[in-house]
Every structure is written in C-alpha cells, then in structure tokens.
Amino acid sequence: MVAVPRSEDLAPLEAAVRSAESDADAARARLSKTLVVSPIDGIVTAVAFDVGESASASATAVTVLSTGSDYEIAMDVPEADVAKAGVGATASVTFDALGDDRVFQGTLVSVDPAQKIIEGVVFYEAKVLLAENADLVSVKPGMSANVTVQTASRTAALYVPSRAVLTDADGSKYVRVPTGDVGYLQRAVVVGLRADDGLVEIVSGVEEGDVVIISLKS
Known part of the structure; x- marks a missing residue:
C-alpha cells in the first residue's frame, strides 16, 4: 500500500518549491541585466567601456551601425525655408564621396520645433529617410550629403x-x-x-x- 501524503506534510514541500521558483525568477532577471541588446540589426563599431568599468544609465556603451534599410540624413534648414519644408515632402540626396550622378530618393520625416543658432543664424534640424529600395551598400555614416527637398x-x-x-x-x-x-x-x-x-x-x-x-x- 502507498500512503496518501497528508496536507501538513505537503505544505512545507510546496513552500520550498515556490521559494525555488522565486529564486530562479530572480536569477533570470539578474542574468537579463548582464546582456546588452540592440534594438536594430547591425554591426558593433565601438565599445565605450572595458570589463569592470562603471557606466551611467545615460551613457552610450556600444555603437551599432545599422545594416537594415532605415538610413536617415540629418540636416539644418534655415529659418527662411523651414515653413516650406513640410513633413512628407520628397527629397533627392547626393553624397560628395559618391558623386552627383548617384541620386538617392527619400522623404522628409521630421522637423525639430526647437531652433538652433549657427553663426548667428536660426536653423531647425530636419531628417530625411532614404527610400527602402535604394542601393545603400556604399553609403557610410558621417558622409557629407547634399539634400534637395521638393516644396511644391x-x-x-x-x-x-x-x-x-x-x-x-x-x-x-x-x-x-x-x-x-x-x-x-x-x-x-x-x-x-x-x-x-x-x-x-x-x-x-x-x-x-x-x-x-x-x-x-x-
């Protein structure tokens, strides 16, 4: 015959199981904090810290070069032209390093409402997203770009x-x-x-x- 366990005998065992599960969850949470996960697909181009160094929450620990299709061009638009630069406008982009015969198409996706002063002139930062179907293999971060936005x-x-x-x-x-x-x-x-x-x-x-x-x- 097999004796049926009494509830008073099971209680401490069930408590031990719950405690072990809690410890496992805590260990998994601690482990997740040891991993640095990039929100985009890409290649790591720089690591700012060595093993054992402390880093603040706002510090950039790793720089990742995107290998996906989202390439943005940041530019400064003069105050006199910012009213004409509407989000959604089409844009043509060339890069000094690639020559004027390589023209990439894009879309104006944002215009920063905050002004910035450059040599006494008011500018607003805008961003152009290059088209997904563009051949962007030769485009590298930091390249100088020439952007023409179609305003009308x-x-x-x-x-x-x-x-x-x-x-x-x-x-x-x-x-x-x-x-x-x-x-x-x-x-x-x-x-x-x-x-x-x-x-x-x-x-x-x-x-x-x-x-x-x-x-x-x-």
Whole structure:
C-alpha cells in the first residue's frame, strides 16, 4: 500500500518549491541585466567601456551601425525655408564621396520645433529617410550629403531660365522680348515657382513659343 501524503506534510514541500521558483525568477532577471541588446540589426563599431568599468544609465556603451534599410540624413534648414519644408515632402540626396550622378530618393520625416543658432543664424534640424529600395551598400555614416527637398510642384508649367527674368526699379518682374530689328521690348511678367536647376515659372506675361533674351552681348 502507498500512503496518501497528508496536507501538513505537503505544505512545507510546496513552500520550498515556490521559494525555488522565486529564486530562479530572480536569477533570470539578474542574468537579463548582464546582456546588452540592440534594438536594430547591425554591426558593433565601438565599445565605450572595458570589463569592470562603471557606466551611467545615460551613457552610450556600444555603437551599432545599422545594416537594415532605415538610413536617415540629418540636416539644418534655415529659418527662411523651414515653413516650406513640410513633413512628407520628397527629397533627392547626393553624397560628395559618391558623386552627383548617384541620386538617392527619400522623404522628409521630421522637423525639430526647437531652433538652433549657427553663426548667428536660426536653423531647425530636419531628417530625411532614404527610400527602402535604394542601393545603400556604399553609403557610410558621417558622409557629407547634399539634400534637395521638393516644396511644391506644378504640371504643364511654363518656365524660362531665371537669368531671363529681371527686376524693375519698382520691384516688378519683366523679360526682354526681341523685336524685328536689333532691339527688344520689356514685357511685364508674373513669376511663380523657382526650381533648383535655375528655372523659374512664368504665370503670365509670355506664352509658350515666345522668345526671350537671356543676356545681351556688350
């Protein structure tokens, strides 16, 4: 016959099991604090502390270079342009080290509301996230980047080289239209968007096919 254990005999054993489980949980918690876990996939490029050194909670212990698809470009936007830089705008990025023929596409993802002063001029830090499908193998941290953010666009726009548009004494804009002889006439125009490639939109004043003078020979 097998004797049935009495409850008073089981109580201390069950208490011992609970105590052992508690000790195991505490040991696992202590072990988890010995591991440094990166929130991203990447390669460790620097370790700031040696074994036995103390580190504050805010200190950067390990630097990790991301090998994933998220690459951000930080840039400073002048106060005069920050109102045009809307989150979600498309951006084109080139890197000095890779040449102007390598153009990467991205999106403006944030504009810091806090200002920063650089040589007496107000700037705001903005970040551009490069597109996931871009070939980013050759992009390295710390590279100098040139960022062009598209602030507005227009389809079927009429445009001329910006050098063709002049400003009168009263601030109005005009272009020079050649006449039948060697002379020209000033024609008032209303300008619109300006592109970064030296072109300016003409809203009114000239029509498609009109000839305008860019420069005059002295």
